[in-house]
Amino acid sequence: MKRPSWLFLVALLMLAMGCIGGGGVQYTLTVEKQGQGTIDPTVGIYEYGEPHVMTLTATADDGWIFVGWEGDVSSPANQETTVAVDGQSVVKAVFAQQVSTLDGRTIVVDAGHGGRDPGAVGTRGYQEKDFTLSVARQLELLLNTTDANVILTRSGDEFVSLAQRANMSNAAQADFFLSIHANGHNNPEASGTETFYDGSWRAQQFALDIQKDMIGILGTKHRRVEAWRGLYVLGNTQAPAVLIEPGFVTNPTEELLLMDSAIQEELAESLYNNIIRHFGKK
Numbered sequence: 001m002k003r004p005s006w007l008f009l010v011a012l013l014m015l016a017m018g019c020i021g022g023g024g025v026q027y028t029l030t031v032e033k034q035g036q037g038t039i040d041p042t043v044g045i046y047e048y049g050e051p052h053v054m055t056l057t058a059t060a061d062d063g064w065i066f067v068g069w070e071g072d073v074s075s076p077a078n079q080e081t082t083v084a085v086d087g088q089s090v091v092k093a094v095f096a097q098q099v100s101t102l103d104g105r106t107i108v109v110d111a112g113h114g115g116r117d118p119g120a121v122g123t124r125g126y127q128e129k130d131f132t133l134s135v136a137r138q139l140e141l142l143l144n145t146t147d148a149n150v151i152l153t154r155s156g157d158e159f160v161s162l163a164q165r166a167n168m169s170n171a172a173q174a175d176f177f178l179s180i181h182a183n184g185h186n187n188p189e190a191s192g193t194e195t196f197y198d199g200s201w202r203a204q205q206f207a208l209d210i211q212k213d214m215i216g217i218l219g220t221k222h223r224r225v226e227a228w229r230g231l232y233v234l235g236n237t238q239a240p241a242v243l244i245e246p247g248f249v250t251n252p253t254e255e256l257l258l259m260d261s262a263i264q265e266e267l268a269e270s271l272y273n274n275i276i277r278h279f280g281k282k
């Protein structure tokens with residue numbers, strides 16, 4: 001293997017990336033030699049571990065370039081890293097996410113409760129319906145940056161029946177139905193994060209990933225991820241369907257977390273990333 005006479009590379013690594021759930025976020029890979037323009041690399045190996053860890057090996061046609069990179073690609077947009085090559089050269093890797101991967105997909109975002117139905121109410125008076133709408137509206141903004149067809153079952157503080165919610169999804173022949181809730185319990189010590197899905201494999205994969213992410217954001221304990229078609233919107237929607245319960249409004253500690261606008265934003269971003277990962281085009 002020939003040693004490089006030039007020590008710096010700039011690599012734009014945008015990888016064609018299949019995902020665990022069978023959806024896909026599209027990336028392409030180009031590698032640029034300093035002063036020599038773009039070369040055409042051969043991507044040798046890229047693979048995925050848990051959770052969202054990818055190892056990349058790229059070999060250029062002149063034989064010497066070896067890029068070994070490993071990192072968390074759970075939020076790959078504009079991610080940048082530098083790695084050593086042969087102990088001396090430097091490669092800068094920038095992950096750029098394409099935003100058109102939801103082209104043609106119909107995503108229903110269901111903010112639980114509303115209007116005369118407040119949902120769970122916390123000791124500070126915070127209402128579940130306000131949390132669900134806030135996260136749903138922020139998720140809508142993110143999804144609207146893509147080519148997805150986004151449907152909110154409610155976009156204001158109004159009562160919408162469970163049947164209406166499911167009907168909206170079915171009439172639109174949605175590709176994914178996401179219901180946003182927060183938990184409630186008579187015992188204020190009840191706490192933790194749980195996610196339910198309709199029993200389908202794709203919804204299960206989404207549920208497992210979003211559960212992990214929500215626990216990371218909130219610092220809550222894991223309660224369960226379960227198929228539960230007894231929940232009306234999970235049993236009566238034709239699309240793969242997931243219902244999230246990030247935390248308990250009735251738990252004073254978790255109520256504070258759920259009220260926090262920065263946390264709401266993080267939850268919306270995580271939902272957005274997981275929708276692209278699991279329901280984006282291959």
Ligand SMILES: [Zn+2]
Binds near residue numbers: 120
């Ligand atoms: Zn609820």
